[in-house]
Every structure is written in C-alpha cells, then in structure tokens.
Amino acid sequence: MQLLRPGRRKPKYAPVNLSESGGVRYLHFGTHWIQGAMRIRRPDWIELEYVQQMMAWMLFIEQPEQIVQLGLGTAALTKACYRHFTDAHVTAIELNPMVISVCQAMFKLPPNDDRLHVVEMDAMDFVLDEEHHCKVDVLQADLYDATAQGPVLDTPEFYAACAACLKPHGIMTLNLFGDHPSYDKNLKAIKPFFERVLCLPEVDAGNVVALAFKTAPKFDFPLLYERALTVADATGLPARQWVSGLKAAKEG
16 A cells, blocks of 8 residues: 655656557557567566666665665566566566556566566655665655656655665666766765765767766776676676776766
C-alpha cells in the first residue's frame, strides 16, 4: 500500500502507451517523448545509449550487494542488474502501477523473487526512509514524467536523502538533460552531498549521465581501462568510452 506524505495529493498518472519501430519497442507517457526502449529480439540488452551509461558505476564496484533503481522505465536497468549480478538484491521503485504492469506484460520484467523487488511507491518516500540509509551500493535515478522537462525530484532534500541511502563507497548515477535549465539546477543541488560528481559526454538524444561518488575514488585511469575490458567482455557495453568520458570530465 502506498502512503502519501501529509499535504500531498494522490498523483495523477499520464497515459502509458507503446510504439514499435525497427524491431524496438518504446514506452511513452502519452507524448512523443521516449521513456524507455527494448529490442524485441534481445529483451535483456540495454538499447538506449544513455541508459547504458547509467551502468558506468560497474567501473568502480565489481560485486554490489544492494542495487536500487528509482523510476522503472522499461526495466532495462533493473533487468540488466538482475541478470549480471546474481548475488545482488535489486530493487526498483516506481510510482505508477501501470508502468509496472506494462513492464511485466510487454518488456519481459521477471516476477519478484528473493533477489528482485519491484515496489510501487514514491521515490522520495523510499530515500527518506531511514530503513534504507547506509544500505545501498548503487543508486540509479531516472525520474521523468510525461513532460520530460528534467527530473521530477530535483531538490537538495532529495539528493541529501539519496546520499544517506548509500554506503560510504556508494555511487549514484543520474539521468539529466544537458541543454536545459534543469541541468545546472540538479548539479547545484547534488554536489553538496557527494565528494565528487562527474558527467559523461552528452549523447545524441540530449541526455547527460552524472556519476555522483559519496567518497571520491582515486581515478586510476590505466586500471579503469583494464576494468572496462572486463565489463565489456561480460556485458557487451562500451565501457572504454565511459572511462574516456570520465577522464575528459576530470581533466576539463
């Protein structure tokens, strides 16, 4: 059962609809904006480039125990983490019950089990709950509504609570829009609560993925390139590009 914080109205959800093109199924919230994608013949592959970049934490954390996804989308991140990290507990928080139903019916989301928990609730309620504080290795946030005008949770209070959820070595990845006023607003809001925040290069669709480190790593780039080879071999993802993007961001 979802609980509403005092003074908050019950949310109204945009319609959930699908489209298909070139063998890819897309999720929309009643607009042309793409909220996620799945290649029908490769349902466990991460199709969108920025969503692939959301997994860049793998360069730094090899064996996470607790992975949390805020905003389910088409469950691409949730499925990838569930498949690749068989010793990890994976939790996805999604406010809209229709998104959960559509992911189960149309995007090959597995049923909940002892490792996978897809929960209908507000992401803010989750991160504010002290039960989750200092428990999470990886926190992935992709929180957009039908307007797609920047994350729907973007306050210092939200990012402080996200940082509180992470273990000391924890990493948060965050989907932002590069050419939009929300970009600077979110970076300003998040930086006080993390020792280091670096952004990967903007992708063609305009998304920018930020990596927020609760404790700043040493950034040993030769070692990171070696780690990228292991990640690429295991997942097929372009991990070397992530290292190059982080190196450019750090030196920029």
